[in-house]
Amino acid sequence: MGITEKINRNIDITSWKGKIPVNYIYTAGIAGEKFFREIKDNAKIVGTKCEKCEVTYVPPKIYCERCFARLENYIDVGTKGTIHTFTILHENLDGTKKEEPTIIAVVKIDGTDGGLIHWLGEIDPKDVKIGMHIKAVFKSKEKREGSILDIKYFKPI
Amino acid sequence: MIKKVAIVGVGYTNFRSTTPDLSYRELTYEAATKAYEEAGVDPRKDIDSFVSTAEDFFEGYSIADEYCPDQLGAVLKPVNTIAGDFLQSLITAYMMILTGRLNIVAVQAMSKASNMTTLGELELFAFDPVFNRPLAENPHFVAGLEMNRYLHDTKTTREQCAKVVVKNKKNALNNPYAGHGAKITVEDVLNSKIISYPLTHLDISPASDGAVVMVLASEEIAKKLTRKPIWIRGVGWCSDTFSLESRDWGESTSTRLAAEMAYKMADIDNPKKEIDVVELSDIYSYKELQHLEALKFCNKGEAGKMIDNGITEIGGELPVNPSGGSLGVGHLYECSGAQKTLEIVLQLRGEVGKRQVKNANIGLAHSWRGVPTTTSVIAILGN
Numbered sequence: 001m002g003i004t005e006k007i008n009r010n011i012d013i014t015s016w017k018g019k020i021p022v023n024y025i026y027t028a029g030i031a032g033e034k035f036f037r038e039i040k041d042n043a044k045i046v047g048t049k050c051e052k053c054e055v056t057y058v059p060p061k062i063y064c065e066r067c068f069a070r071l072e073n074y075i076d077v078g079t080k081g082t083i084h085t086f087t088i089l090h091e092n093l094d095g096t097k098k099e100e101p102t103i104i105a106v107v108k109i110d111g112t113d114g115g116l117i118h119w120l121g122e123i124d125p126k127d128v129k130i131g132m133h134i135k136a137v138f139k140s141k142e143k144r145e146g147s148i149l150d151i152k153y154f155k156p157i
Numbered sequence: 158m159i160k161k162v163a164i165v166g167v168g169y170t171n172f173r174s175t176t177p178d179l180s181y182r183e184l185t186y187e188a189a190t191k192a193y194e195e196a197g198v199d200p201r202k203d204i205d206s207f208v209s210t211a212e213d214f215f216e217g218y219s220i221a222d223e224y225c226p227d228q229l230g231a232v233l234k235p236v237n238t239i240a241g242d243f244l245q246s247l248i249t250a251y252m253m254i255l256t257g258r259l260n261i262v263a264v265q266a267m268s269k270a271s272n273m274t275t276l277g278e279l280e281l282f283a284f285d286p287v288f289n290r291p292l293a294e295n296p297h298f299v300a301g302l303e304m305n306r307y308l309h310d311t312k313t314t315r316e317q318c319a320k321v322v323v324k325n326k327k328n329a330l331n332n333p334y335a336g337h338g339a340k341i342t343v344e345d346v347l348n349s350k351i352i353s354y355p356l357t358h359l360d361i362s363p364a365s366d367g368a369v370v371m372v373l374a375s376e377e378i379a380k381k382l383t384r385k386p387i388w389i390r391g392v393g394w395c396s397d398t399f400s401l402e403s404r405d406w407g408e409s410t411s412t413r414l415a416a417e418m419a420y421k422m423a424d425i426d427n428p429k430k431e432i433d434v435v436e437l438s439d440i441y442s443y444k445e446l447q448h449l450e451a452l453k454f455c456n457k458g459e460a461g462k463m464i465d466n467g468i469t470e471i472g473g474e475l476p477v478n479p480s481g482g483s484l485g486v487g488h489l490y491e492c493s494g495a496q497k498t499l500e501i502v503l504q505l506r507g508e509v510g511k512r513q514v515k516n517a518n519i520g521l522a523h524s525w526r527g528v529p530t531t532t533s534v535i536a537i538l539g540n
């Protein structure tokens with residue numbers, strides 16, 4: 001057992017480039033369907049509430065993470081929230097430098113226990129603070145297609 | 158009374174930024190050969206079952222588990238594969254032996270991150286496809302978000318995080334298997350290019366290659382095979398929600414709960430006093446401090462002071478990541494927990510030379526799987 005002969009010249013080493021083309025569709029499910037339809041049609045953010053645990057989920061879930069109950073109580077949670085934490089990202093997906101850094105935040109939606117991960121806009125990176133109050137800026141109705149990107153970003157109030 | 162199970166042999170390759178000379182399967186073969194030699198077992202005759210660790214797509218395969226047996230000597234033998242961290246596989250092997258039906262089980266993990274030409278995109282594919290993936294951002298942003306909240310909540314400073322990098326890269330200088338040892342300063346870390354504020358380039362452990370195989374055995378067999386069995390005293394594992402929207406951003410709750418499970422099993426009341434050496438996940442610098450708190454080695458917000466006071470240095474009261482950790486050895490993906498466990502085994506046996514922790518009798522190995530995951534696994538080992 002064991003390797004007694006190894007390749008000892010870099011020039012002898014070959015590699016083959018491979019690619020895995022993966023195409024698929026993803027159905028957003030009962031809660032996701034409701035969430036994205038409200039965003040698209042009404043520029044509203046909805047969540048689900050577990051009355052027993054007094055927890056409001058944004059994005060909505062049809063089950064409570066804590067007590068595992070089925071949730072059917074959808075509520076309009078408004079479009080405002082606070083910056084729970086943020087980061088200023090300087091690199092693209094492939095590791096190259098971004099032309100302009102993006103500011104990404106965990107937005108805690110007011111009156112809920114959840115939130116959204118989204119960009120911040122209309123603010124200078126050096127002015128961003130944890131706890132800052134912000135609101136969602138939606139694309140115009142004809143441009144909305146039922147995607148998280150129907151929200152352009154969140155901006156300071 | 159729970160049965161005793163020991164690690165009776167370890168085999169590993171060096172951990173390096175690239176390994177063009179070996180295929181990913183040959184990397185495992187190299188580690189397996191060493192582990193079986195050390196344990197004095199023949200995989201074809203003596204090993205009852207094998208547990209490998211693999212994630213689809215990382216090696217350019219789907220159904221990657223089907224490609225695990227050959228290089229382990231496991232063809233036509235019982236094998237199963239864990240899509241997680243090595244420590245989860247180790248616990249699976251441990252439980253197999255606890256059943257009393259299997260006596261010797263081998264565990265494997267490896268990383269060949271250098272083969273992945275689009276690592277960022279692969280990691281992005283681990284994000285929720287409708288809520289998070291459309292942003293198409295570099296996955297390090299999740300660590301940037303978490304680090305910022307952790308610093309905010311605990312008043313830990315960026316300098317204290319940078320000291321973790323300095324310590325771990327220094328420890329790696331005394332570790333022949335580590336690929337990223339260096340003598341650097343706090344300023345070097347703070348001044349390296351900013352990736353995702355407050356995270357800089359040197360706060361991030363570099364992706365690396367390597368493989369680890371271990372052989373586990375029941376008490377009776379272990380005593381026959383080796384004079385230095387390393388016993389598994391306690392294990393714990395826990396996963397938080399995958400949802401970025403509802404997870405805790407300030408602390409590692411899954412680590413805290415996994416620790417409570419493992420400490421209870423190992424009968425540990427005061428971890429800082431009872432544990433002699435720790436290898437914990439430091440894929441990002443701040444994670445070492447956050448994990449120290451979650452593992453109850455100090456109160457929340459006090460880990461920064463531990464690094465300031467030298468407590469976590471090799472000569473300190475609680476040496477942490479004497480191997481150099483992921484920052485000094487390299488980020489090994491599913492093999493991360495394997496490197497942590499390996500170092501604890503070598504430390505408890507007293508075989509690591511200049512980086513040896515004195516009087517190391519009880520050690521803790523911990524893993525976290527990197528962004529965007531929330532799974533934490535712990536094993537407490539003793540000699």
Ligand SMILES: [Zn+2]
Pocket residue numbers: 050051052053054055064065066067068069
């Ligand atoms: Zn509930």
